[in-house]
Amino acid sequence: MAAIEAPKSQYGQIADELRKRIERGVYPLGSPLPSELRLADELGVSRVTVNKAVTLLRASGDVKVRRGLGTYVRSFPRIMRDAKRRYAARSLGTGAGEVEVRKLNLTSTTKYREIGRVGSPERVAQILGLRKGADTLVRRRVLYADGEPTQMADSYFPWTIVKGDGSLLREDAGKGGSYSRLADLGYAPVRFTEDVTVRLPNDAEQQTLQLDANQPVFEIWHVAYAEGDRPVEVCIHVMPGALWTLRYDWDDDLAAGPS
Amino acid sequence: MAAIEAPKSQYGQIADELRKRIERGVYPLGSPLPSELRLADELGVSRVTVNKAVTLLRASGDVKVRRGLGTYVRSFPRIMRDAKRRYAARSLGTGAGEVEVRKLNLTSTTKYREIGRVGSPERVAQILGLRKGADTLVRRRVLYADGEPTQMADSYFPWTIVKGDGSLLREDAGKGGSYSRLADLGYAPVRFTEDVTVRLPNDAEQQTLQLDANQPVFEIWHVAYAEGDRPVEVCIHVMPGALWTLRYDWDDDLAAGPS
DNA sequence: CAGTGGTCTAGACCACCAC
DNA sequence: TGGTGGTCTAGACCACTGC
Structure with missing residues (x-):
């Protein structure tokens, strides 16, 4: 099989070998891998060792297991999320949520899990400049592409500024999405920040x-500011890491002076 | 405890339990966990099961193993990398590389692995608008905080625009770093883009x-553009995911119209 | 030397799926 | 019912560490 055997674990080598076969098309996109028992037999190792290799492939998103059925090669391409343009898209149709997925000719679906008035989580209150537990309007949703979940997104708005707007309490927030409603209320977002981390998913996210x-997720804390650096929305995105590429761009700030 | 409890694997529960103990300070930061054999004994499971739990803690960066010694609780805080400000910092001292680490009162070290003239990798050539394999100046380095590696960074410059500048061939590129040298040459960066992905590290990166x-890394493709959208540098960062928070901010673009 | 984690095995039982 | 992956065990050998 391999010419030179590096001092590497068997399961590591097997993971590499399986990745190679996927690249070469021995196991085409969307097709099932041979069963772990077969692979163990073919490669002359125990099933546990094969399973450990497959665990690596799962963590990297190269394969996906369907329980009771088998292990399948991933068929999704990475989705590009352009931070700047996705929000600019509100000048056209709906909100930012579904922009990227449609570009790939995939069917985009949004499922709302909760829309309503709730006490804000501590960190959210802090960012929005509210008292701990102060009322917020929350919109919690899950987005899908061709039926597969691509992200969770929980938006929080200070209740004091959105209470007068009923459309934010409906699933369809209307033309241009929630940011257009904020604009209607006199709080048009003019500046955004995003903090990006990677971590492993908790039970609910799994x-x-x-x-x-062991499949890492992006966690993005997106904050929208209106005129006067007034924070008007916090949105927490949790997205499978293997599915996304995040794009950012900005102009140099040297002219404005250091801060 | 929980209202509805999903049936969960023992190793998953053990991972949760160990995380709890770390949070509570039962195993303080920097201290060693009990050995896997002890834990297996205490928890009434096999050592393999404990090992699988520890594997999860390692993937999330909560613990770090020292071979032959034991498993230790991780003590590093996350490092904040503010994309915009780190480059603005060149107006003061050295380059962008060490800004963040110093903020945490950690010792920052840079080790150069290669500085010289090389044929550009395909994707780099494509971004820089060069012929495939065209000459570039490469600066490949590894950064450390308190002796621990925090990132790899490989910068590529089109050879045609930097060949006249010797300081870019030295480890210390001079006051303000390489971007100041680009400015000296008439190619001051005015715009940047970054593409961020997460993946598992390859052998060399490990x-x-x-x-x-199974510890995910950020891969960032940073591109600097001079006036006229002329690409003048590509820098590829590979950074342990558990160590970093990436921050971006930008102003709304609606006024400029959609693209 | 003894203790640590790294790895591997053979065998076992389970839940899930399609037929 | 048979095939799939999910999990767990007891036992084993190894490389590495510090003493």
Whole structure:
């Protein structure tokens, strides 16, 4: 099989070998891998060792297991999320949520899990400049592409500024999405920040996003500011890492002076 | 405890339990966990099961193993990388590379692995608008905080525009770093883009960054553009995911119209 | 030397799926 | 009912560490 055997674990080598076969098309996109028992037999190792290799492939998003059925090669391309343009898209149709997925000719679906008035989580209150537990309007949703979950997104708005707007309490927030409603209320977002981290998913996220315990997710804290640096929305995105590429761009700030 | 409890694997529960103990300070930061054999004994499971739990803690960056010694609780805080400000920092001292680490009162070190003239990798050539394999100046380096590797960074410059500048061939590129040298040459960067993905590290990265096969890394493709959208640098960062928070901010673009 | 984690095995039982 | 992956065990050998 391999010419030179590096001092590497068998399961590591097997993972590499399987990746190679996927690249070469021995196991085409969307097709099932041979069963772990077969692979163990072919490669002359125990099933546990094969399973450990497959665990790596799952963590990297190269394969996906369907329980009771088999292990399948991933068929999704990475989705590009252009931070700047996705929000600019509100000048056209609906909100930012579904822009990227449609570009890939995939069917985009949004499922709302909660829309209503709730006390804000501590960190959210802090960012929005509210008292701890102060009322916020929350919109919690899950987005899908061709039926597969691609992200969870929880938006929080200070209740004091959105209470007069009923459309934010409906699933369809109307033309241009929630940011257009904020604009209607006199709080048009003019500046955004995003903090990006990677971590492993918790139990709820594993279930909602159909992930394993060792598949990393992006966590993005998106904050929208209106005129006068007034924070008007916090949106927390949780997205399977293997599915996304995040794009950012900005102009140099040297002219404005250091801060 | 929980209202509805999903049936969960023992190793998953053990991972949760260990995380709890770390949070509560039962195992303080920097201290060693009990050995896997002890834990197996205490928890009434096999050592393999404990090991699988520890594997999860390693993937999330909560613990770090020292071979032959034991498993230690991780003590590093996350490092904030503010994309905009780090480059603005060149107006003061050295380049962007060490800004963040110093903020945390950690010792920052840079080790150069290669500085010289090389044929550009395909994707780099494409971004820089060069012929495939065209000459570039490469600066490949590894950054450390308190002796621990925090990122690999490989910068590529079109050879045609930097060949006249010797300081870019030295480790210390001079006051303000390489971007100031580009400015000297008449190619001051005015715009940047970054594409961010997460993936598992390859063999070389595992070794250089002291990572396990299942610890995710950020891969950032940073591109600097001079006036007239002329690409003048591509820098590829590979950074342990558990160590970093990436921050971006930008102004709304609606006024400029959609693209 | 003894203790640590790294790895591998053979065998076992389970839940899930399609037929 | 048979095939799939999910999990767990007891036992084993190894490389590495510090003493």
